[in-house]
Amino acid sequence: MRITQARVVAQIFFMGLFLFFAFVTQFGYLKGYPVSLFLEVDPLVAIATALTTHSIYQGLAWSLVLLLPTLLLGRFFCNWICPYGILHQFTGWLFNRRNAKERIESNRYEKLYALKYYILFWMLAMAAFGSLQVGLLDPICLLFRSFTVAVLPAIDMPSEWIYVRPHMHQMAWVVGLLLVFFVSMNLVIPRFFCRVVCPLGATLGILSRFSLFRIERDPHSCVDCDLCLQRCEGASDPHTNLRKSECFVCFNCIDDCPHDALSFEFVAPLKHEVAWPDLSRRRAVFAGLLGVFMYPFARRSGDLDKNFAKEVIRPPGSVAEPEFLERCIKCDQCIRVCPTNVLQPAMLESGIEGVWTPVMNMRMGYCELNCTLCGQVCPTGAIQKISIEQKLGLREFTDLGVVKTGTAFYDRGRCLPWAMDTPCVVCEEVCPTSPKAIYSREVEVTTRYAETLRLRQPYVDPELCIGCGICEYECPVRDERAIRVTAVGETRSTDRTLLLSLIEADSATRAAIVGAGPAPTFGAVATSAMASITSLSQATPQSQPKASATAGCGSSQCGCKSKGEPAVADLPTLLHIESPES
Amino acid sequence: MSEDLSRREFVKRLTTTGLVAAGAGLGAWQLFDPRRGDRYFRDVLDADAVTLPSFAVDRPASAVTMAIARGSEPDALVRAALGAMGGIEQFVQRGDVVLLKPNVAFDRPAALGATTHPGIFKAVARACRDAGAKQILVADNPINQPEGCFFKSGLTAAAGEIGADLVLPRKSAFHPLKIDGEVLSTWPMFTEPFEKATKVIGIAPLKDHNLCSASMTMKNWYGLLGGRRNQFHQRIHGIVSDFPHMIKPTLVVLDATRMLMRNGPTGGSLGDVARGDTVVVGTDMVAVDTFGYGLLGRDPEKLEYLHRAAARDLGSTKWKEQVWREVTT
Numbered sequence: 001m002r003i004t005q006a007r008v009v010a011q012i013f014f015m016g017l018f019l020f021f022a023f024v025t026q027f028g029y030l031k032g033y034p035v036s037l038f039l040e041v042d043p044l045v046a047i048a049t050a051l052t053t054h055s056i057y058q059g060l061a062w063s064l065v066l067l068l069p070t071l072l073l074g075r076f077f078c079n080w081i082c083p084y085g086i087l088h089q090f091t092g093w094l095f096n097r098r099n100a101k102e103r104i105e106s107n108r109y110e111k112l113y114a115l116k117y118y119i120l121f122w123m124l125a126m127a128a129f130g131s132l133q134v135g136l137l138d139p140i141c142l143l144f145r146s147f148t149v150a151v152l153p154a155i156d157m158p159s160e161w162i163y164v165r166p167h168m169h170q171m172a173w174v175v176g177l178l179l180v181f182f183v184s185m186n187l188v189i190p191r192f193f194c195r196v197v198c199p200l201g202a203t204l205g206i207l208s209r210f211s212l213f214r215i216e217r218d219p220h221s222c223v224d225c226d227l228c229l230q231r232c233e234g235a236s237d238p239h240t241n242l243r244k245s246e247c248f249v250c251f252n253c254i255d256d257c258p259h260d261a262l263s264f265e266f267v268a269p270l271k272h273e274v275a276w277p278d279l280s281r282r283r284a285v286f287a288g289l290l291g292v293f294m295y296p297f298a299r300r301s302g303d304l305d306k307n308f309a310k311e312v313i314r315p316p317g318s319v320a321e322p323e324f325l326e327r328c329i330k331c332d333q334c335i336r337v338c339p340t341n342v343l344q345p346a347m348l349e350s351g352i353e354g355v356w357t358p359v360m361n362m363r364m365g366y367c368e369l370n371c372t373l374c375g376q377v378c379p380t381g382a383i384q385k386i387s388i389e390q391k392l393g394l395r396e397f398t399d400l401g402v403v404k405t406g407t408a409f410y411d412r413g414r415c416l417p418w419a420m421d422t423p424c425v426v427c428e429e430v431c432p433t434s435p436k437a438i439y440s441r442e443v444e445v446t447t448r449y450a451e452t453l454r455l456r457q458p459y460v461d462p463e464l465c466i467g468c469g470i471c472e473y474e475c476p477v478r479d480e481r482a483i484r485v486t487a488v489g490e491t492r493s494t495d496r497t498l499l500l501s502l503i504e505a506d507s508a509t510r511a512a513i514v515g516a517g518p519a520p521t522f523g524a525v526a527t528s529a530m531a532s533i534t535s536l537s538q539a540t541p542q543s544q545p546k547a548s549a550t551a552g553c554g555s556s557q558c559g560c561k562s563k564g565e566p567a568v569a570d571l572p573t574l575l576h577i578e579s580p581e582s
Numbered sequence: 583m584s585e586d587l588s589r590r591e592f593v594k595r596l597t598t599t600g601l602v603a604a605g606a607g608l609g610a611w612q613l614f615d616p617r618r619g620d621r622y623f624r625d626v627l628d629a630d631a632v633t634l635p636s637f638a639v640d641r642p643a644s645a646v647t648m649a650i651a652r653g654s655e656p657d658a659l660v661r662a663a664l665g666a667m668g669g670i671e672q673f674v675q676r677g678d679v680v681l682l683k684p685n686v687a688f689d690r691p692a693a694l695g696a697t698t699h700p701g702i703f704k705a706v707a708r709a710c711r712d713a714g715a716k717q718i719l720v721a722d723n724p725i726n727q728p729e730g731c732f733f734k735s736g737l738t739a740a741a742g743e744i745g746a747d748l749v750l751p752r753k754s755a756f757h758p759l760k761i762d763g764e765v766l767s768t769w770p771m772f773t774e775p776f777e778k779a780t781k782v783i784g785i786a787p788l789k790d791h792n793l794c795s796a797s798m799t800m801k802n803w804y805g806l807l808g809g810r811r812n813q814f815h816q817r818i819h820g821i822v823s824d825f826p827h828m829i830k831p832t833l834v835v836l837d838a839t840r841m842l843m844r845n846g847p848t849g850g851s852l853g854d855v856a857r858g859d860t861v862v863v864g865t866d867m868v869a870v871d872t873f874g875y876g877l878l879g880r881d882p883e884k885l886e887y888l889h890r891a892a893a894r895d896l897g898s899t900k901w902k903e904q905v906w907r908e909v910t911t
Contacts, residue, residue, distance in 0.1 A: 164750045456793070
């Protein structure tokens with residue numbers, strides 16, 4: 001077998017693996033597969049998050065697995081492993097209309113190919129300030145995002161293979177068209193994205209400077225026929241002095257050389273190579289300065305603090321907004337795994353820095369109470385891997401309280417029982433907390449026709465509301481809902497809290513406050529619910545033996561131990577006990 | 583006309599253009615739709631509306647119509663109740679395809695009482711299988727995300743153990759159903775499982791409900807409808823009393839082993855759940871629900887949808903006047 005054939009086998013394997021991970025990243029299939037593997041071996045993600053957070057988060061240490069061989073072999077990732085690169089190579093091959101001569105011309109190095117390094121410098125400058133923008137163009141993030149937001153929903157549309165209820169994503173067409181644009185550009189410039197745009201390729205290109213192996217041309221056997229350029233993926237000038245930073249190590253040139261003048265050599269003579277990328281120092285400084293100015297421009301737009309948007313409702317377990325922007329790589333794996341479709345790629349609502357980060361849109365879905373899958377698949381900790389107990393504030397998390405993502409508010413001018421003398425309270429029905437954060441008071445109204453009508457008018461108890469948004473999702477006033485969740489009251493940031501009682505009072509006084517409220521019966525219910533939460537925790541040890549056989553919740557699908565993490569301990573165990581007395 | 587155009591070429595071009603023009607005209611004539619206004623929309627909705635056949639079994643007037651079993655073990659309870667009805671064989675025969683409709687509206691563990699108990703479900707499914715059912719289907723269109731609801735309620739596992747086939751409410755599984763009820767005329771229905779089913783059994787938990795006071799075997803059929811269900815709340819008693827008109831099941835089973843006493847229909851805390859230790863099986867869902875409402879400690883006289891259904895002769899609230907049995911396991 002020729003080495004190029006081995007390469008094709010590897011490419012098929014890695015593309016298949018990527019597609020497999022993209023498919024199984026959903027409730028029902030997530031069985032502990034390392035779905036974040038491609039993102040975790042991505043050195044750009046590791047380097048950029050190390051710059052923003054001064055740490056390497058969990059699985060990102062796997063990037064060494066890629067970084068070290070790159071130092072030895074060069075930019076082999078681009079033509080052996082990278083699924084986005086594979087897609088571009090495949091497209092270029094499939095739609096090729098060029099003859100041999102045109103192909104040779106199209107594979108000569110161009111000045112334009114240095115652009116990716118300037119893009120990288122801009123991103124790293126932003127990262128140094130704490131704004132993580134690599135995900136905009138990192139090929140793994142970009143491709144996973146394209147699959148999540150555009151490709152899989154498109155496949156599902158005629159086939160229903162992916163979702164039970166169709167998933168939709170706001171502004172999916174932008175993500176879809178961007179994918180189509182980059183893929184189409186292969187017809188103009190082969191491997192356009194990889195050669196011109198890719199910041200990961202740029203990172204690996206710089207690292208390749210140190211690689212010990214490279215393609216070496218023997219000038220004595222070479223007849224300058226340039227046939228090596230025919231299928232040169234990287235446009236790395238193998239026909240003269242190799243541009244090490246551009247070479248994808250695809251081995252096509254060795255295959256195509258009719259005189260065996262090319263070989264892959266260990267520590268080949270220095271004078272036959274161009275080791276560094278073709279960069280102008282002034283332009284590099286300029287690209288960095290772009291980041292230096294962009295950062296204050298973005299931050300002083302106020303999107304993170306004074307002018308934070310009410311729609312930016314982050315998934316449960318998210319860290320506070322400034323840290324969120326240090327960590328989120330916009331890979332949208334959380335959006336892919338979200339079972340209800342509530343997670344959506346933001347456009348500009350969270351500011352220019354937050355494009356394609358996940359936000360909850362309660363018109364698209366709602367946050368499922370007993371679910372923390374988004375955090376389980378987040379490779380960078382922007383959404384923490386919280387347990388269901390932690391989300392609900394049970395057991396050892398009682399002191400911290402429940403994780404709130406926002407607070408629901410009524411728009412009484414649009415609410416049927418408030419404005420239109422029509423019974424409804426769907427919101428109260430679906431409210432998942434116990435006691436319900438939405439309660440209603442029965443009132444007797446006299447209609448305009450002088451009839452007497454009894455109906456229930458709903459209210460929100462902001463202490464109990466967790467901002468899950470199922471009330472908004474199910475509200476029958478379909479366009480502008482009569483109950484809407486906004487970000488205020490979210491527990492991830494002390495800047496955005498609403499009730500002093502939730503920050504300062506301990507749980508005992510909290511129960512007392514509710515008990516002393518204007519609705520004594522409701523207070524009694526609340527107090528008994530506190531007791532029942534206690535009994536919920538007490539019920540757990542009895543079911544322990546059953547669960548001890550398997551770590552986590554014992555479910556292959558729940559995902560709570562998808563990363564081999566110490567299990568989401570006790571509540572999921574309880575989720576599987578069959579009756580209170582068992 | 584230029585000189586180099588031959589007669590043959592002229593005729594050929596004329597024919598081609600003529601054929602394309604005729605084709606366009608013919609196509610437009612074929613596709614032309616003269617309908618307009620409300621008739622148009624009504625037609626679209628009703629065009630492929632289906633109706634449901636009755637799945638009820640003919641039985642003599644002396645047959646038991648409701649059986650109440652008391653005890654704590656799900657399997658024994660279901661067996662005893664079905665036995666008191668005269669045996670499952672009266673209802674399910676060899677070769678039947680049985681559709682079981684549990685209530686798994688919410689993504690909740692079974693212990694919280696918001697969903698049908700997997701033990702009760704399994705016992706009913708096993709009885710059907712033992713009676714010779716060829717296939718057992720399980721279907722519901724939950725409020726929460728369907729896979730999560732089935733999974734966390736324990737029904738996915740229960741269905742797997744018994745070899746029942748889960749039918750998920752995908753978009754293509756819905757078709758308009760002609761109901762002609764008091765409130766509902768035509769409505770999208772989860773019809774896919776009905777394409778095969780020859781018998782239908784509803785298995786509903788006994789739950790408190792914030793709007794209509796209780797959710798039992800009648801309200802359970804809400805879970806087979808699609809479309810804009812969140813408008814139902816505006817006329818909830820009329821809608822619920824339409825259900826016994828919409829569907830004539832073979833049997834209904836009321837799972838009152840645990841009862842959701844408050845904070846319904848979602849519950850969410852073990853403190854909301856009480857032991858009921860009862861399973862009721864019957865052929866008249868109005869009668870079963872009248873009895874069930876009493877188990878919640880509430881007065882059946884005050885539950886509007888029961889009386890609306892009874893007034894329309896869709897069942898009877900006077901279960902004591904029917905042939906009923908009570909057994910203890």
